Amino acid sequence: xxxxxxxxxxxxxxxxxxxxxxxxxxxxxxxxxxxxxxxxxxxxxxxxxxxxxxxxxxxxxxxxxxxxxxxxxxxxxxxxxxxxxxxxxxxxxxxxxxxxxxxxxxxxxxxxxxxxxxxxxxxxxxxxxxxxxxxxxxxxxxxxxxxxxxxxxxxxxxxxxxxxxxxxxxxxxxxxxxxxxxxxxxxxxxxxxxxxxxxxxxxxxxxxxxxxxxxxxxxxxxxxxxxxxxxxxxxxxxxxxxxxxxxxxxxxxxxxxxxxxxxxxxxxxxxxxxxxxxxxxxxxxxxxxxxxxxxxxxxxxxxxxxxxxxxxxxxxxxxxxxxxxxxxxxxxxxxxxxxxxxxxxxxxxxxxxxxxxxxxxxxxxxxxxxxxxxxxxxxxxxxxxxxxxxxxxxxxxxxxxxxxxxxxxxxxxxxxxxxxxxxxxxxxxxxxxxxxxxxxxxxxxxxxxxxx
Amino acid sequence: xxxxxxxxxxxxxxxxxxxxxxxxxxxxxxxxxxxxxxxxxxxxxxxxxxxxxxxxxxxxxxxxxxxxxxxxxxxxxxxxxxxxxxxxxxxxxxxxxxxxxxxxxxxxxxxxxxxxxxxxxxxxxxxxxxxxxxxxxxxxxxxxxxxxxxxxxxxxxxxxxxxxxxxxxxxxxxxxxxxxxxxxxxxxxxxxxxxxxxxxxxxxxxxxxxxxxxxxxxxxxxxxxxxxxxxxxxxxxxxxxxxxxxxxxxxxxxxxxxxxxxxxxxxxxxxxxxxxxxxxxxxxxxxxxxxxxxxxxxxxxxxxxxxxxxxxxxxxxxxxxxxxxxxxxxxxxxxxxxxxxxxxxxxxxxxxxxxxxxxxxxxxxxxxxxxxxxxxxxxxxxxxxxxxxxxxxxxxxxxxxxxxxxxxxxxxxxxxxxxxxxxxxxxx
Numbered sequence: 001x002x003x004x005x006x007x008x009x010x011x012x013x014x015x016x017x018x019x020x021x022x023x024x025x026x027x028x029x030x031x032x033x034x035x036x037x038x039x040x041x042x043x044x045x046x047x048x049x050x051x052x053x054x055x056x057x058x059x060x061x062x063x064x065x066x067x068x069x070x071x072x073x074x075x076x077x078x079x080x081x082x083x084x085x086x087x088x089x090x091x092x093x094x095x096x097x098x099x100x101x102x103x104x105x106x107x108x109x110x111x112x113x114x115x116x117x118x119x120x121x122x123x124x125x126x127x128x129x130x131x132x133x134x135x136x137x138x139x140x141x142x143x144x145x146x147x148x149x150x151x152x153x154x155x156x157x158x159x160x161x162x163x164x165x166x167x168x169x170x171x172x173x174x175x176x177x178x179x180x181x182x183x184x185x186x187x188x189x190x191x192x193x194x195x196x197x198x199x200x201x202x203x204x205x206x207x208x209x210x211x212x213x214x215x216x217x218x219x220x221x222x223x224x225x226x227x228x229x230x231x232x233x234x235x236x237x238x239x240x241x242x243x244x245x246x247x248x249x250x251x252x253x254x255x256x257x258x259x260x261x262x263x264x265x266x267x268x269x270x271x272x273x274x275x276x277x278x279x280x281x282x283x284x285x286x287x288x289x290x291x292x293x294x295x296x297x298x299x300x301x302x303x304x305x306x307x308x309x310x311x312x313x314x315x316x317x318x319x320x321x322x323x324x325x326x327x328x329x330x331x332x333x334x335x336x337x338x339x340x341x342x343x344x345x346x347x348x349x350x351x352x353x354x355x356x357x358x359x360x361x362x363x364x365x366x367x368x369x370x371x372x373x374x375x376x377x378x379x380x381x382x383x384x385x386x387x388x389x390x391x392x393x394x395x396x397x398x399x400x401x402x403x404x405x406x407x408x409x410x411x412x413x414x415x416x417x418x419x420x421x422x423x424x425x426x427x428x429x430x431x432x433x434x435x436x437x438x439x440x441x442x443x444x445x446x447x448x449x450x451x452x
Numbered sequence: 453x454x455x456x457x458x459x460x461x462x463x464x465x466x467x468x469x470x471x472x473x474x475x476x477x478x479x480x481x482x483x484x485x486x487x488x489x490x491x492x493x494x495x496x497x498x499x500x501x502x503x504x505x506x507x508x509x510x511x512x513x514x515x516x517x518x519x520x521x522x523x524x525x526x527x528x529x530x531x532x533x534x535x536x537x538x539x540x541x542x543x544x545x546x547x548x549x550x551x552x553x554x555x556x557x558x559x560x561x562x563x564x565x566x567x568x569x570x571x572x573x574x575x576x577x578x579x580x581x582x583x584x585x586x587x588x589x590x591x592x593x594x595x596x597x598x599x600x601x602x603x604x605x606x607x608x609x610x611x612x613x614x615x616x617x618x619x620x621x622x623x624x625x626x627x628x629x630x631x632x633x634x635x636x637x638x639x640x641x642x643x644x645x646x647x648x649x650x651x652x653x654x655x656x657x658x659x660x661x662x663x664x665x666x667x668x669x670x671x672x673x674x675x676x677x678x679x680x681x682x683x684x685x686x687x688x689x690x691x692x693x694x695x696x697x698x699x700x701x702x703x704x705x706x707x708x709x710x711x712x713x714x715x716x717x718x719x720x721x722x723x724x725x726x727x728x729x730x731x732x733x734x735x736x737x738x739x740x741x742x743x744x745x746x747x748x749x750x751x752x753x754x755x756x757x758x759x760x761x762x763x764x765x766x767x768x769x770x771x772x773x774x775x776x777x778x779x780x781x782x783x784x785x786x787x788x789x790x791x792x793x794x795x796x797x798x799x800x801x802x803x804x805x806x807x808x809x810x811x812x813x814x815x816x817x818x819x820x821x822x823x824x825x826x827x828x829x830x831x832x833x834x835x836x837x838x839x840x841x842x843x844x845x846x847x848x849x850x851x852x853x854x855x856x857x858x859x860x861x862x863x864x865x866x867x868x869x870x871x872x873x874x875x876x877x878x879x880x
Contacts, residue, residue, distance in 0.1 A: 040475075040551060061473050063820040111753065117744040118806060120813025124743075139820035140813065169752065172759035176777045178712040179605050179877075281710040283599030315516035323512050329593050330600075349596065379520040386523040386547050393474045394825055420553060448710055 030245060037413040042392055044402065044413060045241045051252040052229035056402040057244060058236040058395075065142045065237025066395035068403050069153050070133035073225035075203040076340035079263025082224060088263050091221060092212040093198075094170070094205015097127040099218050101166050103134065105157050112152045121145035129199050129340045131407055132225075137396065143243050150233075150251040156222045158215035167210055174204050181280050181445045185288045188276040189345060192441035193292040195272040196265045199341045227257030232406040236398035269294050271441040275357075278444075279451045286445045288347030289360055293434045296342025298408040300430065301335065302384075302418045304344065307427045308335045309380035310372050311363075312346045317376075318363050327356055338408065344434075353444045364435040371428050381419045388416040453823050455833055455843055460657065460675050462682040467833050467843075469660035469826065475551045477661025478826040479564070479671070480528075480543025481678075482834050483653040486691050487538045487622035490636075493594070493629030494645045495531030495540045497637055500590040502529050502646075504583070505576030522563050523547045529571065533627045534838050535768035536693035540649055542568055545827055548662055561667055565674040572650065572678060582639040591634050598628045605715050605875060610775060613717035613873035616705055621694045623769055650678065652686050656837055660826035693768050693839065695724070703871040711877040716783055718774040718790060719873070722765065723866030727841055729767040730851035735863035736765045737811035739797060740774055744810065746793040747774065757786045768839050772867065783874060797864035800857035808857055815852050819845050 029050035036043030047055040075096050081088045103125070104112045116123035121138035123145075134153050136145050177183050183202075190200035204210075235244060271292055296304065312318050312333040322328040331348035350356050391397040398412075405412040456468045485491050509515045519527050525546035532539045544564045552558065576583055601608050611627070618624035659671060698721045725732055740747035740763030751761035761776040778786055796802045822832050822845055836843045 039554070062824045064817065064824050111744070111749070113743045114810075117742060117810045117814060120810065120817045122742075122814065122817065137817075137821070139817045165756065168756040169759060172713070172756070172777065172779075175713040175779075176759050181603050281605075282603045283601075284596055286603075313520075315513070315520040317513065320511070320513035320516060326589055326592065329596060349600065375517075379517060383520050383524040385553065386525075389475050389547055389551055390526075390545075393476055 030249075032241075032245075035411075035413060037417075040389070040392070040413070040416060042413055047241075047245060047248075049228070049245070049248050049252060051248070051254045052227065052257065053248065053252055054232045054406060055244065055248065056232065056234045056399075056406070057239060057241045058398045058402065059239060059241070060236055060395060060398065062237050062395050064137050064139045064395055065235065065239050066135065066137045066399045067142075067146055067149060067233065067235045068133050068135040068399045069149050069231065069233045070131055070403050071225050071231045072130065072339070072407055073132050073221075073230070074128050074130040074340070075201055075205075076129045076198045077225065077262060078198050078201070080224060081261050082258040083261060084258045089220065090263075091217055092205060093201045093209040094203070095213055095217060095221055096132055096225075097204050098166065098170060098210055098213050099221055100125050100127045100132050100134075101170060102158055102162060102218060103152060103156060105162050106152070107155065107157045109162070112148060115148045116145060119144050119148075121148070123149070127203055129203065130338050131403070133403065135399070142237065142239060143247060146235075146244065146247050147251065150247065153226070154251060154253055156219065156226075158218040160215060163213060163215055163218070167213070170204055170210055171207055174202070174207060174210075177202070177204060181282050181286055184278055184280060184445050185286055185347065185443050188278060188445075189288045189290045189441060189443035192273045192276045192443055193271045193290045193343060194267060194341070196267050197341055198265075224260060227255070228252060229257055230260065232403055234399040234402040234406070236395035236402075267294055270438040273441065275354075275442045275444070277446060279448050280445050282445055282447050284349055284351060284447065285353050285450075286347065286349055287353035287356060288345055288443045289357060290441045290443070291344040291434055292439045292441065293342045293344075295433065296337055298337050298339065298342070298410075300342070301337035301408070302415075303422045303426050303430055304337055304342075305335045305384055306377065306380045306419065306422055307372065307430050308333055308344050308346075309383055310376040310427070311367055311431070312344070313380065313383065315379065315383075317373075318360070322356060322359060327352060327359070353442065357440075357442045361437055361440060364440070365437075368432055368435045372424070372431055374424065377424055377427060381422070384419045385416050388419070453829065460655075460672070461679060462684055463653075463687040464655040464657065464675060464679060465837075466671065466675070467656070467658045467830075467837070468663050469658070469829055469833065470663045471660065471826065472662050474548075474661060474826055476545055476547055476826065477561070477659070478543065478545045478830050479561070479659045480541055480657070480830060480834070481568070481675075482656040482658070482838075483540040483649045484656065484690050484838065485538040485540060485649065485653050486688070487533060487536065487625060489625050489630050489633045491538050491645075492531060492533060492625055492627070493633035494637055494642060495538060495649075496629055497587070497590050497594050497634060498642055498645055499529040499531050499540070500593060501582050501586050501642060502571050502575055504586040504590065506570040507574045507576060508570055510576050518567065522558075522560055522567070523552065525560070525564055533623070533625060534835065535623045535766060536691050537838055539834075539838065540653070542572065544568070550662075562670055565670055569674060569678060572646070575646070577643070581643045584639045587637065587639040587642055591637055594628065594634050595631050598626070598631055598634070601628070602709070605709065605711055605713075606775065606777065609715035609717050609873065609875040610773060612707065612875070613719050613773065613871060616703065616873060617719040617771065617871045618696045618769070621696050622691070623694070623696070651682055652688050654687065654690050655679070656834055658830045658834055660830040690838075695769055696721070696771065698868070698870045700868075702869050705871065706874045706876050708876045708878045711875070713777050714780050714783070714877045715875040716776050716778050716786065717871075717873045718787070718869060719871040720772040720774070720867045721870050722770045722772050723863060724770050725863075728851065730848070730855050731859040731863050732765055732767060733815055734808070734811050734852065734855040735797070735860045736763055736772065737815055738803065738807060738860060739763050739794065739864070742811070742814055746797070747790060750793055751776065751786055751789050755785070755789060757782045757789070761786070761790070780876060787872065791869070794864055794867060798861055800861040803857040803860055808855075808860070812852050812855060816849050819849050819852070
């Protein structure tokens with residue numbers, strides 16, 4: 001019998017979950033729900049697989065299908081334990097990224113990229129501070145590629161030889177990244193804001209840290225973080241959910257996993273350093289300003305994004321005034337409210353980064369006193385609403401959207417409307433909480449020629 | 453999704469890609485200009501000055517606030533170099549009315565075309581020319597952008613190799629223009645450029661998305677008003693692509709930079725296959741175009757000489773570049789391996805059936821995926837139109853599927869190294 005369960009009702013849309021009967025009885029232990037948002041014309045099949053894995057399937061009439069199989073594990077997770085463990089484990093920096101590289105190696109030593117390529121699938125992977133993701137896109141042979149993906153991520157093969165080989169390749173990657181001024185800007189800003197938080201660690205680690213990685217450590221991290229309940233599989237495209245579940249049933253391991261506990265971080269609300277300045281081969285100074293918010297929670301991301309867009313976005317008085325005065329160019333601002341850290345960053349190019357920073361501090365103070373201009377608040381909501389609606393136009397951004405929502409326990413389908421429901425007072429309260437001088441830091445990369 | 457082409461009066465064509473798969477539509481006007489340093493510099497500065505203000509919205513602040521209120525269409529005014537022409541574009545990727553919040557009654561597309569008209573026909577002027585403050589300010593920003601090319605070592609190395617390899621043909625122009633040309637711009641010369649574009653340059657317009665009767669009316673009315681006063685005899689012809697010629701000598705150039713890792717670019721001349729580019733596309737995929745290519749699996753994975761080693765081709769100019777981020781002490785061995793892999797492909801027996809099939813599948817998959825994005829499809833269509841190629845995706849796929857190992861080897865046999873450029877890292 002079908003059961004309709006309205007879990008939430010909003011002004012313009014009904015979001016409901018209903019149980020879906022299984023077609024062939026295989027899903028007896030899989031919990032399958034259809035989640036939809038009629039207003040924006042989007043729906044998704046959410047499966048809580050018997051292995052513990054959460055699967056999102058968005059059926060779209062696109063030529064290409066996209067799948068991400070990812071885990072809540074990134075460069076941030078260097079100190080951890082299972083709820084059943086007594087002691088915390090501390091692992092080398094860069095190990096999550098190293099593990100990602102090694103997952104492409106199969107038991108006979110060949111590169112799984114070849115298996116994807118053989119059937120016309122374009123595979124890739126990435127690691128960030130809070131996640132590791134394995135993905136592919138293709139227009140044919142989707143189910144074969146899905147089998148390859150699931151087998152690859154559930155079958156680790158770490159040996160002394162292949163770890164040694166990867167240390168060479170990742171060593172080159174570390175060097176390449178070090179040449180990027182944007183990389184220096186970002187990590188120096190993290191170091192300026194955070195004293196302890198591992199977000200300030202380079203995702204790939206360092207030549208020294210990766211040299212300490214062993215097969216045993218890789219297996220240890222894999223066993224902790226690649227448990228199915230810590231992972232999600234997000235798929236978008238012209239696909240059949242029954243075939244997907246069938247493949248998941250066939251391949252995914254069923255094993256109990258304990259709760260993962262991250263090491264405690266002693267991080268105060270103030271920035272660790274006010275300014276970090278380095279010199280590199282750049283044409284003119286680059287800067288990035290950070291606003292640290294240790295009291296922030298991922299659930300506050302929506303309101304914080306509105307605040308950032310209203311006060312520091314491309315159409316904000318802050319940016320347009322600096323641009324008209326020729327103090328900045330190539331500007332952007334963003335908000336990061338995730339598990340590892342909550343902060344806002346804005347930056348660009350400027351001949352006088354310190355002057356921009358002073359302007360920023362004065363402007364922030366003024367906005368706290370005056371309040372966020374109402375028209376800017378309304379415009380920001382429109383901008384962000386449209387941004388989310390753009391994400392429903394490709395199988396890649398839909399899959400990424402579901403994965404991102406999984407990581408923060410959010411709902412991708414209601415994200416656009418969440419912006420509409422944020423109250424003006426909420427945003428002003430946030431402004432008062434975070435826009436304080438002691439939360440601000442500046443990172444700059446100046447041209448080598450300016451070095452005295 | 454088939455593309456409908458229609459002529460729209462003097463020197464203008466509209467391509468329409470009808471689809472209701474997406475929540476956003478794309479509309480762009482592409483004016484085609486001769487490719488030279490002066491036009492590149494002027495069009496780049498012009499595109500920025502036009503976004504500084506209009507008669508109704510006279511500042512960056514009022515312009516960007518207006519764009520935000522239109523549900524933030526990805527609004528673009530730009531100048532882009534292709535192999536044969538310079539493309540001056542104004543375009544928007546915008547939210548379809550059906551997906552606006554329920555209480556919203558705006559017709560976004562009408563607002564966007566009205567704003568485009570305002571930008572092109574009613575810019576912020578003083579004494580019949582652009583504001584000198586805005587012009588000087590954007591000249592400064594443009595010079596900053598030219599200088600900032602050094603910030604990205606990978607693209608900087610490629611750009612240097614490209615300029616050094618192609619010699620004096622138009623396609624060798626710097627994509628952002630030169631400082632000298634930017635400095636020579638005046639508010640008056642910039643305004644003349646805008647008038648020249650609207651009166652004399654061929655226009656390729658493209659719409660992709662939900663093309664309703666109302667949308668069609670809006671497009672036609674807008675373009676007709678925009679091109680009002682054009683004369684057939686004033687139109688400039690679309691330039692042919694001038695291809696580089698090589699004398700058989702190999703240039704070996706090294707330049708120093710403060711960096712942690714060196715960047716090597718090897719430039720090759722490739723056989724001229726005319727419009728039949730499928731053989732070259734498959735060759736590139738096998739040689740260095742994917743994560744299972746010969747270069748990736750041998751130079752990076754087996755020999756661990758670098759983090760990346762990949763090839764890319766320019767099908768209009770018949771050239772190919774192999775790029776890698778590499779340490780100084782490994783340059784010679786990497787060069788040797790890259791050439792060895794090229795030599796192996798000269799014999800069709802060295803290309804397995806599975807390798808060929810995987811390469812073709814990968815390319816076909818990319819072609820199929822073009823139709824999954826209105827922006828991507830529209831851009832692909834415009835690039836094909838500009839380079840005089842057919843715009844039928846299905847036909848491209850058929851051509852790829854016909855390629856044999858012998859065809860791939862023929863391309864490999866025709867490849868000749870013309871330049872090795874190395875951006876050498878020195879300590880800062």
